[in-house]
């Protein structure tokens with residue numbers, strides 16, 4: 336593309352020349368150079384790039400910290416944005432890419448994912464909550480995010496789906512959110528990267544990293560576009576959307592049917608009791624339940640009746656509706672509510688509709704109350720994930736509130752399509768992980784996906800053997816004590832897999848297969864220490880004073896993550 340001088344061009348291919356031979360970030364980070372790197376006209380039929388929309392500015396010494404999915408660091412990059420549209424649609428989609436300095440670029444590209452109804456996690460460069468993009472920049476990857484065409488990087492898909500009014504759904508936006516925007520972000524970004532760094536025939540390694548909605552986005556790409564990524568990191572995927580969102584209403588149903596609204600403090604006391612009772616079952620008393628399966632087998636909810644609790648007042652926050660100062664003893668009603676909640680959503684005939692969270696996963700977040708400003712008391716509140724899904728996506732209304740309950744989901748469409756031979760055949764690797772104490776997406780949902788891929792792709796093999804064949808290219812790790820895509824305030828001594836991209840790069844580029852998953856204590860009494868997480872279906876068990884667990888095969892434990900969803904006449908993959 337004639338971007339750099341010929342000396343500089345050679346330097347990019349020959350590392351030994353030394354950093355001084357590379358063009359500087361400021362040299363390459365110009366609007367003109369980015370415009371010249373845009374995909375050639377006609378390369379992607381049906382889309383048009385607005386060359387005049389290109390912006391480019393270099394950002395240096397950006398300090399990033401406190402991210403769950405990549406370590407702290409200082410990054411320099413060229414921050415670019417460009418708008419494209421689909422011919423005939425009159426839409427406008429903004430892409431953002433962070434391009435490392437030529438001396439730091441390592442022939443890598445990273446597509447990032449979002450969370451909730453956000454297609455991406457924003458484009459904030461520094462501070463305590465840096466965008467996911469930073470996680471690629473740290474490893475010499477060009478990293479990309481898209482706004483999906485929803486209007487801005489902070490406009491979520493749910494705000495545009497029915498924006499034109501009740502009954503007027505925007506299916507273009509739905510398909511963009513579903514898979515199209517992330518695919519386009521990837522293929523356009525790969526082309527821009529090759530052109531910007533004049534890569535010629537050099538290999539570009541492509542990766543994906545996302546958690547929650549970002550995990551779903553990653554799985555969808557794996558299934559549809561088998562040769563797009565060399566490695567995909569999918570955390571706690573929000574797949575089987577209709578099941579997943581409706582199950583958020585189960586704790587509300589249980590509370591309504593009990594005719595008793597337990598307080599935040601009362602439910603937190605039950606969780607505390609569960610941690611106290613089940614901590615040791617994994618062989619190590621550390622405040623972390625690393626064997627929630629054994630807890631499920633043995634914990635008696637009624638033993639919590641009469642335990643006393645006391646909490647200070649809390650203001651409403653992102654995580655809680657707030658509550659007054661409260662104290663009391665755990666009631667029989669609350670114990671029963673906890674037990675039924677942990678049984679997972681069932682239909683009126685007692686048939687299982689979806690998976691449950693594991694015991695002591697959070698403190699019954701779906702039953703979070705709200706604070707009545709008139710009385711200062713906690714009152715029943717409908718879970719917003721569940722109610723919004725029903726109103727916007729089943730009733731097609733431009734609102735996220737409903738005040739009566741629907742009877743569970745009957746839509747069996749699934750986004751864990753277990754047949755993914757194209758991805759395997761193209762040599763792709765999948766690193767899938769999920770917090771064992773996730774209180775937003777049940778861990779069993781990820782195990783179900785893994786098991787479905789096993790049985791569909793290796794139908795003749797035993798469970799153990801198919802897991803073992805699968806693990807050559809798809810591994811799943813259950814993170815002890817971890818919450819939804821984050822560490823768990825209730826089990827702070829658990830480790831978290833913060834270096835997944837580094838692990839994936841090693842696997843893809845160096846053939847180093849992760850037998851256990853590298854993790855770090857990001858909080859608690861061993862902060863900074865390394866830990867290793869067992870690969871499913873093996874489960875952790877500590878003995879004596881060993882710092883690392885043995886990874887053991889325990890069929891009874893595995894079976895507790897496996898459900899018959901007998902409410903559905905069709906298989907749910």
Ligand SMILES: *[C@@H]1O[C@H](CO)[C@@H](O)[C@H](O)[C@H]1NC(C)=O
Nearest residue numbers: 360394395396397409410411
């Ligand atoms: C980055 O910051 C360090 C110290 O804070 C300074 O020495 C250095 O010059 C800065 N680099 C750039 C490129 O601004």
Ligand SMILES: *[C@@H]1O[C@H](CO)[C@@H](O)[C@H](O)[C@H]1NC(C)=O
Nearest residue numbers: 420423424425426427428486
């Ligand atoms: C295209 O979009 C622009 C801005 O969003 C709007 O002003 C214009 O009316 C639209 N044109 C058509 C044909 O819908």
Ligand SMILES: *[C@@H]1O[C@H](CO)[C@@H](O)[C@H](O)[C@H]1NC(C)=O
Nearest residue numbers: 500501502726732733734736
């Ligand atoms: C859309 O439906 C909601 C819920 O039924 C209702 O509150 C709202 O007024 C409706 N809006 C319009 C524009 O009809």
Ligand SMILES: *[C@@H]1O[C@H](CO)[C@@H](O)[C@H](O)[C@H]1NC(C)=O
Nearest residue numbers: 635636637640667668670671
């Ligand atoms: C727990 O106690 C309630 C009454 O307080 C009773 O109805 C229920 O059967 C008990 N559950 C178990 C598992 O014993």
Ligand SMILES: *[C@@H]1O[C@H](CO)[C@@H](O)[C@H](O)[C@H]1NC(C)=O
Nearest residue numbers: 797799800803873887888890
């Ligand atoms: C399953 O495989 C593990 C090793 O991955 C082995 O230790 C265990 O004995 C096997 N279990 C069965 C039931 O085959």
Ligand SMILES: *[C@@H]1O[C@H](CO)[C@@H](O)[C@H](O)[C@H]1NC(C)=O
Nearest residue numbers: 834837838853854855864865
């Ligand atoms: C594993 O994690 C440790 C910190 O716990 C980190 O120092 C090391 O670089 C990580 N390994 C890989 C391959 O990323």
Ligand SMILES: *[C@@H]1O[C@H](CO)[C@@H](O)[C@H](O)[C@H]1NC(C)=O
Nearest residue numbers: 618619877878879880881882
């Ligand atoms: C664990 O370590 C403590 C203190 O070092 C020691 O007293 C104890 O005997 C050890 N327990 C086992 C089972 O090795």
Ligand SMILES: [Ca+2]
Nearest residue numbers: 614619621623
């Ligand atoms: Ca423990």
